[in-house]
Amino acid sequence: LSSRRLTDRRSPPFPPHKGHHRASSGDDEATLRLQLRDLGLRMEPVAADGNCFFRALSDQRWGDDSHHASLRADVVEYMKSNRDSFEPFIEDDEKWDSYVKRMAEDGAWAGNVELQAASVVCFANLCVHQAGQPRWEITNYPNADRFFHVAYQDGDHYNSVRLADDDGHDDYYYDGVGSTPGGPISLAGLTDGKTPRLAERPRRAHREPSGAAVAETVARAGGAGKKSRARELLRVFGGCVDSAATALKAEVSYKGVLRGGAGDDPVPGAAEALNAAEDGDGDDTKTGDKNNAGDVAPFGDDGSGSEDDWEPVVHKKSTRGSGGRRAGRRRDDHLDDRVAAL
Numbered sequence: 212l213s214s215r216r217l218t219d220r221r222s223p224p225f226p227p228h229k230g231h232h233r234a235s236s237g238d239d240e241a242t243l244r245l246q247l248r249d250l251g252l253r254m255e256p257v258a259a260d261g262n263c264f265f266r267a268l269s270d271q272r273w274g275d276d277s278h279h280a281s282l283r284a285d286v287v288e289y290m291k292s293n294r295d296s297f298e299p300f301i302e303d304d305e306k307w308d309s310y311v312k313r314m315a316e317d318g319a320w321a322g323n324v325e326l327q328a329a330s331v332v333c334f335a336n337l338c339v340h341q342a343g344q345p346r347w348e349i350t351n352y353p354n355a356d357r358f359f360h361v362a363y364q365d366g367d368h369y370n371s372v373r374l375a376d377d378d379g380h381d382d383y384y385y386d387g388v389g390s391t392p393g394g395p396i397s398l399a400g401l402t403d404g405k406t407p408r409l410a411e412r413p414r415r416a417h418r419e420p421s422g423a424a425v426a427e428t429v430a431r432a433g434g435a436g437k438k439s440r441a442r443e444l445l446r447v448f449g450g451c452v453d454s455a456a457t458a459l460k461a462e463v464s465y466k467g468v469l470r471g472g473a474g475d476d477p478v479p480g481a482a483e484a485l486n487a488a489e490d491g492d493g494d495d496t497k498t499g500d501k502n503n504a505g506d507v508a509p510f511g512d513d514g515s516g517s518e519d520d521w522e523p524v525v526h527k528k529s530t531r532g533s534g535g536r537r538a539g540r541r542r543d544d545h546l547d548d549r550v551a552a553l
Contacts, residue, residue, distance in 0.1 A: 243342035251409030261318030270371035274390035281479035355454035420445035431456035
């Protein structure tokens, strides 16, 4: 099946949630499972309790569905902070204040407005799979091959979608604790018009973003973002300046840090716990979700050296959950030899 891209909030990709969850049609579920299998994907079921979209996205982002409440709160807070972007698309003549209050409640079913907001909050495009239907893609980052995948069944339930051979401990993100995030999953091999390939993880950048890329990202974001945060976002988007600038601009308008990348995306509560531990040690350096990550300047941002002196990064196991960030490396004549020997 082909895919359709969704960038207009006025055109919902499927009927909105109405009424109570009903049992899945066996034929539709079998069709959807076959569709996913042909793409090298599988469903990861989540509870049908009204939180299913946020549960599915929690699994995509953090590796399990237990952080759905925190994700819902982030999405609603982002919508409230960007009211003008979302209020015109509220349906059924519902008042804005009533709508966002209802959406903040446990069990409130997510619609297309929440999918659009969640895409921005998670710094990822969304791909929605349905039985017998083309894939729907919500592409807030058109030049980024960074997709979180969910399955939509019977007009009233979402499940997470993972790689078929993903046992929750693959090497792409796994840090030895908990489960690997279900996403992102690349669509490049599925949409290039050639012989379809199986879905796979996106390719990771092998070099640190250059100083020129960082500067261009900040400029395209309106000049308000910090270079250190621009560098983090360039890592998240594999060096794509357009996508990193879009994300940085959204983050600045929200007045907060919207974490979206493995290694730079601590699970809810982890950053606060780390800050508390650091405070106990007398360390004034903090890395938290609510503070701009750029407040701690990496090499090059404080005038101590050129940002172009950065060298290739050795991708080690993620520090997801620690709130930490990768450190820059100065030029080292023997670094390439050491990388090749790994």
